[in-house]
Amino acid sequence: MKISREVKTAILVLSGIALFIYLFTYLKGEDLFSSSNTYYTEFDYNSLSMSSPVTVKGNKIGKIEDIKYDFESGKTRVSFSVTPELKFSKNSKVRLYQDGLMGGNALAIVDANNGVIAQSGDFIKSEVKPGMISSLEKNFSGISEDLGTTLRSSDTLITNLNALIVDESDNGLKNAIAELNTTLKSFKNVASSANNLISQNDEKIASLLENFDKTSSELAILIKDLNDANLSNTVKNLDAMVAKLDQLASGLAAGEGSIGKLLKDDALYENLENASKELQLLLLDIKLHPARYRRILSKREIPYEEPTEAQINNN
Template identity: 85%
Template sequence: MKVSREVKTAILVLAGIAFCIYLFTYLKGEDLFDNSNTYYTEFDYNALSMSSPVTIKGNKIGKIEEIKYDFDSGKTRISFTVTPELKFSKNSIVRLYQDGLMGGNALSIVEANDGVTAKSGDFIKSEVKPGMISSLEKNFSGISEDLGTTLRSSDTLLTNLNALVIDESDDGLKQTIAELNATLKSFKNVAFKANSLISDNDEKIASVLENFDKTSAELAILIKDLNDANLSNTVKNLDEMVLKLNQLATGLAAGEGSIGKLLKDDALYDNLENASKELQLLLLDIKLHPARYRRILSKREIPYEEPTQEELNNN
């Protein structure tokens, strides 16, 4: 299908008109394809402009769309838009606040967080927050009084200082300067003596510094030798040996092994003690009656006799 020249011309004209309309609205700060939500509020007076931002917690989320004076109520009606992603309560407050020291104002949404979500076209209550300049104007009288008191105190201080400078008495500035001069002279003498002391002991100080350098070098060598000697392995082996000793002590305490049984078994200890006593008596009897144990050479048997207490004490 062939399109005629007249149809093409009409399409181009309509496209140009649409583009001009879109460009005009864009330059005015409006967007034909903007899907932002629109809300309304009002103030007793107008302190906003079409470029004033709408913020929440310091973040810009919208702008002023229309400022219109309502002749019936005598108030300024404000229409503003915010991004559709923002969900806030219908009972929130739109606060007018000062955006900077140059007098710029803006709107801030103070959320109520009560679960009643505002819808596009709702009316939101408003309030006015005093700006920084207004606060300074209210406090300017107090600042002026404090500044005047400070200036009067400074004037009194300068007057007393001037009197001190022109004082001709012994308690005046001349005596203070003289004492300061004497102090400086004493300090100069001390510094001179310290300098002389350092000069006289220059060789000793150099020797001390040299010895310190040697000691530092030897200490570095010692540390290097310790590192080369695998001190960490030695400490590790020592830890293993202590662990084994702990295990051995634990086994002995639990009665494991011969030594453990000897430590824990009272009957075995008593038997060993009795055997030791009998062996002691046998040795004593051999010492007292050696002829009794010569049965190999003699057929006569000598009966055993208990040793007396005196013999036990003597041996």
């Protein structure tokens, strides 16, 4: 069968058109021969376009099929298709987020990992994630206030610095820098002098540190000797002795024992005092009349004469 030239031309044109459509969709990342599942969601406002991608964890897995405004609910209804290999729960959410700094938006499927697997044609709930630009727009007033506070603080700092320099001319600032330089040089000289002093007395400082180390070692040995000497037992024995002395003092105060009775019994004290007086008188009489006591064995008795006050006072 002979094909006419017109038919051949038509077939060639149609083939070119089909090839162009295939290449165009291929460059867009779509495949005409692959099937897809379609789902629905809705938002309070529309910030999507037909070229907005549908992603999962940053990977493109679908596209926007249609965007319509629902006059009854006042919401934007969006239909999108994803590759059938993607399985996610019906309880998942479709998140509207900002894709890049230029304000492009995209949809992301956030899988809930529980519930029944979503089927083609199901309605999926949506949520909106604020982008960086919108966050900056909301917080711009606060940022501007903070910036104004910072600028006012900087102005106050500069004013205080100007108050420190009385002369506002260039020479005044130069003089202030020169004085600061002189101060730094003086500090450098002091540091150098201190370094030289340490260098000259290096041996003395080393000897001092060595003596301190030796003293610390001897002190440690002394503490060890005190521990070995069982100082705690000595303190316990001393406490016991103090307790016994306290008990003895308590007994004396209560009149216990001979010494306690002597301290507490007034009659005994008076008897001892009287006996002491009589002994004193006896010794005085022996001194005044010794002949009387040399004749103790003789039959002649010398009568006792009580001494006078003058004799008692003189002796």
